């Protein structure tokens with residue numbers, strides 16, 4: 001991951017003006033800077049993030065809808081996104097990718113995937129291989145940063161009045177950052 005791929009949120013001042021006083025800025029303050037929790041009656045934003053077990057957000061109750069899917073890929077979750085906006089009342093989406101994501105180059109883990117299903121799930125190797133081959137293209141993201149940026153573009157087009165922020169979670173220090181759209 002290149003250094004200018006993301007804008008490090010190392011102080012609250014690093015939050016760009018366009019996200020300050022918005023649920024995106026609040027999310028960064030809660031998670032990175034341990035801001036005291038406010039009480040919410042209703043969700044403020046939708047968070048899309050990877051299913052990866054190494055990530056946990058520090059956010060108050062009632063603050064956010066969260067959709068977790070491999071690679072923070074929301075292409076198969078569109079109805080849930082629409083629900084969070086239409087019924088849940090949110091106007092902001094934080095799409096959070098992370099480094100060392102398992103959905104990058106899944107092809108390299110094909111044998112591992114097959115062997116694991118055979119051993120732990122009781123599948124036949126042929127069935128596990130067919131399962132992998134059927135879905136790998138749908139879930140492969142190739143590059144964490146580029147994928148989140150392209151997915152954010154898609155979501156902005158689909159939901160033009162919603163603010164969508166591309167973000168990055170670094171698993172070494174468990175911090176949130178903003179992806180640098182200018183560098184893309």
Ligand SMILES: [Zn+2]
Nearest residue numbers: 050052101102
């Ligand atoms: Zn991941």
